[in-house]
Amino acid sequence: MTDRADQKLREAEDLRARLISEGRxxxxxxxxSLAATYRASRQANALLQADNQALKDGKPDGGTIDMDYPARARAKIAEIHAALPADATFSMRVSALKRGYPFGxxxxxxxxxxxxxxxxYLRQYDPETPLGPLLEGVSFPYQERAA
Structure with missing residues (x-):
């Protein structure tokens, strides 16, 4: 199949040269432009086939498939929380979370x-929440553990 496609591309180049010599x-x-489009589509198809094979193997882009977005979000929020100072205000936390969005x-x-x-995460730091005192005994994954 590739040999036939390469042959057709060579024929198109020969035709193009002949048309130029005729002044057309x-x-x-x-x-x-047709030949360039065809080459680009062949390259894109090769990349798609490689991606499809990687998906079949269970490792797209060399990594594992991870579609658990809530877990990934919790991990990123925990990372952001660890980078914040202990006395960070609610607005600082909101701002840090806006900047730290990980999913494009x-x-x-x-x-x-x-x-x-x-x-x-923010519910436990919101000064306006009416549940503040009720949440004191609840353990959240983002709170520092008392030593």
Missing amino acids: HRDAEIIR ERRFWPYQAWLQERAK
Whole structure:
């Protein structure tokens, strides 16, 4: 299959050269753009096939498949929490979480999981929450453990 495709590309290049020699530059440019598009699509198809094979093997991009966005969000929030000073204000925490969003575009399930975990984290530091005293005995994964 590849040999046939390479042969067709060589024929297109020969046709392009002939069209240029005949002074038909516009037709030659059309042939050039078609050949370039075909080469690009072949390259993209090769990359897609490699990605599909990696998915079948269970290791896309050399890593494991990890679709547990809530767990990833909790881990990132714990990392952000550890970097904050102990006396950080609520607005500092909100700002740090806005800057630390790990999933790229803020849409769809990853963003919804992030918002849910963010709300759980911020609820314990929100000065406006009416549940403040009720949450004192509850253990959250982000709170420092008393030594």
